[in-house]
Amino acid sequence: MNQLTAILEGIGSTLQLLFRAVSYTPSLWRQRARFIEQCYLIGYTTLPIVAILSFFIGSVLALQAGYSMSNFGAKQFIGSLVGLSMARELGPVMAAILLAGRVGSAIAAELASMKVYQEIDALETMNIPPAKILVLPRLAAVLVMMPVLAIIADLVGWFGGAIISKYTQSIAIEPEAYFSVLRRFMVFKDVLNGLIKAEVFGFAIVLVCCNIGLNTRGGPREIGAAVTRAVVVSLILILVLDYFVTKALM
Amino acid sequence: MTCSPTRNPFTHTETAAVGVAIEGLSKNFGCFEVLKNVTFSVEPGEIFVLMGPSGSGKSVLLKHIVGLEKPTAGRVTVDGRDASSETTREQVRLALVFQSGALFNSLSVYDNLALYPREHQVADEAAIREKVMRALQILSLEGTAHKSPSELSGGMKKRVAIARGLVMEPQLMLYDEPTSELDPVMSATITEIIATLKDEYHVTSIVVSHDRELALGIADRVGILMGGELVSLGTPAELRAPKDPRVAEFLYPKIDLKNPRFKKLET
Structure with missing residues (x-):
């Protein structure tokens, strides 16, 4: 019962934070420096790890698909399988998982330490709402940067699949043939659906991590607990939202 | 008490100094009663020092004045406005100097x-x-x-x-343990700064402190909080010879190596 109450309280406080942050949207232009800083932190610093991971995911996907599809003479369709899997599912999901681990944890740690060391209280006594200067720029930045990360994840994943398809002896498909099949079986909606997913995941991760950070109580030990909670909740949320968003976009 | 308006330290314009009234304030955290029916007022332009042992509820009381906590019972007003209302912070400029x-x-x-x-x-x-x-x-x-x-x-x-x-440019300045963890000279410096701000800019100041020298040196009045209750309220002169034995023990504790306090606590 206590667990259920805590979950409902968490949902309630997250929604409250969302409404408060959105209500300060007109002030976003004045906060452009914070917005640009968050774009850098969310986008630029996450980019290398997203690229590395996506390359290997695309590669493994091509390798596994090549292994099984060769058995019934369908290996020429590897390009479409890697392309669709990356665009519709793995690109946005992997970018979101990395965002949760790389950025979500950092947001939760920063805001939790600001709460524990009374910086949030100081803001409130100065009549500066934390939702305005700490949450809104992050939400705006993730909305801009998340599609960029997802597109890069898609492109690098496709590229990884193409390289493995060419240089693995049992597959040996030229990049031209690989990308030709990829283009033939994919439509713009596949990529768009992936970008919508990425947007939803990114927004939810940043909002939840901000809320967990801002609601931290206690001492320094609670900062670590808040980070763990933020990452675990974000990962669960990605998978739950993935099902519902996929269903809604079908 | 004569009240001077608060003088802006930058523009030297003057605005009315604000007072604080605490009426029957009680605060519970779960079953734990931190503040019990506390009542006192702080006059505009005065330095009010709130003293008391650790855990007696001083910082919690300060948080009520800035509106970071809401009372379980009773009322806190700043310049006649409800301290827990968000609009009060827009209408009254108050600054809190945190312990950390x-x-x-x-x-x-x-x-x-x-x-x-x-x-x-x-x-x-x-x-x-x-x-x-x-x-x-x-x-x-x-x-x-x-x-x-x-x-x-x-x-x-x-x-x-x-x-x-x-x-x-505050009308009300609150200090939470401003001299804690400082050496005696720096404590004296901070004490002098608080007094100077009051003298030059007539800012109403509420200081939560354990520092007896600060309280007796610069306060207009001193309140002593023990176990969530206000047990003493008076001028520094009155506190130099306190009648209440609890206050005397708190302000002027004698080190008794033959009969140490921690051994009394054990029994």
Whole structure:
């Protein structure tokens, strides 16, 4: 019962934070420096790890698909399988998982330490709402940067699949043939659906991590607990939202 | 008590100093009663020092005055307005100097001080710069403007926190343990700063402290909180010879090595 109450309280406080942050949207232009800083932190610093991971995911996907599809003479369709899997599912999901681990944890740690060391209280006594200067720029930045990360994840994943398809002896498909099949079986909606997913995941991760950070109580030990909670909740949320968003976009 | 208006340290214009009234304030955290029916008032322009043993509810009371906590029962008003209402913080300029300083570690000292005027758009950047540098000058901190809070000593952090409050041009200034963790000379310096701000700018000041020298040296009145109850309220002169044995024990504890207190606590 206590667990259920805590979950409902968490949902309630997250929604409250969302409404408060959105209500300060007109002030976003004045906060452009914070917005640009968050774009850098969310986008630029996450980019290398997203690229590395996506390359290997695309590669493994091509390798596994090549292994099984060769058995019934369908290996020429590897390009479409890697392309669709990356665009519709793995690109946005992997970018979101990395965002949760790389950025979500950092947001939760920063805001939790600001709460524990009374910086949030100081803001409130100065009549500066934390939702305005700490949450809104992050939400705006993730909305801009998340599609960029997802597109890069898609492109690098496709590229990884193409390289493995060419240089693995049992597959040996030229990049031209690989990308030709990829283009033939994919439509713009596949990529768009992936970008919508990425947007939803990114927004939810940043909002939840901000809320967990801002609601931290206690001492320094609670900062670590808040980070763990933020990452675990974000990962669960990605998978739950993935099902519902996929269903809604079908 | 005669009340002078608060003088703005930057423009030297004057606004009315504000008073604080606490009526029957009680606060519970779960089953634990932290404050029990506390009633007192702070007159505009005075320095009121709130003393008491650790865990007696002083900081919680301070949080009620700035509106960070809501009372379980009773009422706290600042200048006649409900302290727990968000609009009060818009109408009355109040600054709280936290025990830890609560400086924003991601910002330089200059940006810490400039945050309030920038966010509230009270002046253009040139005027904000002038105001920030003036506040740093008042507290002899000119050389720290571009340092990070993590590069400062404990005493400097407290002074920067006071300077940050000063930039807000407060009508009411609250200090939470301003001299804790400081050496005696720095404690005296902070005490002098609090008294100077009151004398020169007539800011109403509420100071939560364990520091007897500070309380007896600069306070207009001193309240003593024990176990969540206000057990004493008087002038420093009255506290030099307290009648209540609990207050006497708190203010002038005698070190008794033959019969130490911790052994009494064990039994």
